[in-house]
Amino acid sequence: MARIKTLSVLMSILFCSPIPIRADTPLNYPEAYQDLDLPQYAEAVVVSVGRVNNLPDGIRVTLETEATHAELRDYFEAELASRGWILQETIATRKMREAGVLNNMPFLGNFCRDDGTGFQIVATDLGERRKVDISVTGASAACAVDQ
Numbered sequence: 001m002a003r004i005k006t007l008s009v010l011m012s013i014l015f016c017s018p019i020p021i022r023a024d025t026p027l028n029y030p031e032a033y034q035d036l037d038l039p040q041y042a043e044a045v046v047v048s049v050g051r052v053n054n055l056p057d058g059i060r061v062t063l064e065t066e067a068t069h070a071e072l073r074d075y076f077e078a079e080l081a082s083r084g085w086i087l088q089e090t091i092a093t094r095k096m097r098e099a100g101v102l103n104n105m106p107f108l109g110n111f112c113r114d115d116g117t118g119f120q121i122v123a124t125d126l127g128e129r130r131k132v133d134i135s136v137t138g139a140s141a142a143c144a145v146d147q
Helices: 002-014 031-035 069-082 091-098
Strands: 021-027 044-050 059-065 108-112 118-126 129-137
Touching: 031 059, 069 108, 069 118, 069 129
Parallel strands: none
Antiparallel strands: 021 044, 044 059, 059 129, 108 118, 118 129
């Protein structure tokens, strides 16, 4: 096992890809995440933190929770909107929301700030729990700002 970890560290150094931190005990939200005043879901445990694609401004956080997709959607949509983030919603998603079936679907969200910063969230089922992957990047392609 020690050889595998050593090999993993060496490969990470060679390919300049930081190793995400994963702990058996809950972690805290990264300082950079907190500095951006991003929502911290109290009913979840932070299980992994790292960077997005080795970007200096990229933040990745993985949570685990027993919350439903609907509860996650309601929380993050309201909290991000109150902080000035804009939900980027497809026509199909809008139609599902209007038909009242969106809460039956897994939660996927893309939010943008007026400076082009993107907040992406994807929740997947782990049986009774949900894994929630959050990534935050500056100059997100999904949030292009006209110059």
